[in-house]
Amino acid sequence: xxxxxxKSESSVFSIHDLAKAKHKTTHWEGVRNYQARxxxxxxxxxxxxxxxxxxxxxxxxAGIVEIVREAYPDxxxxxxxxxxxxxxASPENPVWSMVDVKxxxxxxxxxxxxxxxxxxxxxxxxxxxxxSRLSVQPVTAAAFRTVQTIAHRAY
Numbered sequence: 001x002x003x004x005x006x007k008s009e010s011s012v013f014s015i016h017d018l019a020k021a022k023h024k025t026t027h028w029e030g031v032r033n034y035q036a037r038x039x040x041x042x043x044x045x046x047x048x049x050x051x052x053x054x055x056x057x058x059x060x061x062a063g064i065v066e067i068v069r070e071a072y073p074d075x076x077x078x079x080x081x082x083x084x085x086x087x088x089a090s091p092e093n094p095v096w097s098m099v100d101v102k103x104x105x106x107x108x109x110x111x112x113x114x115x116x117x118x119x120x121x122x123x124x125x126x127x128x129x130x131x132s133r134l135s136v137q138p139v140t141a142a143a144f145r146t147v148q149t150i151a152h153r154a155y
Contacts, residue, residue: 060110069100
């Protein structure tokens with residue numbers, strides 16, 4: 001099993017929106033960065049990912065999702081009415097991929113970015129690198145366990 005972090009602006013689609021979705025499952029579309037796309041393509045069924053609310057006050061890890069369908073073509077890329085349209089993409093040349101995720105857990109409290117930055121064990125986490133903007137990124141097993149522990153700490 002591998003671990004990941006996926007970002008969504010909470011004002012666009014939050015973990016609470018996912019909780020309301022049919023079967024608490026959705027497709028993760030609209031990724032338009034090649035490195036992030038390649039990470040999506042590396043995801044395997046059963047992998048877990050942190051659901052991160054970006055551009056929020058504060059930005060924070062909100063919970064965990066599981067990959068329930070491995071990468072497949074993202075049809076929003078060739079849909080001219082989609083916000084994620086890419087004129088280079090077509091059904092014959094899909095360019096972009098998406099995966100399906102299912103809610104595993106909403107954390108009892110979100111873990112803000114500044115709190116994550118204060119944890120020495122997370123120092124190498126991609127999310128904490130200055131200037132890191134990737135919407136899909138790998139997380140080490142150790143970092144994943146550390147964040148889970150923080151999420152379940154009594155306050």
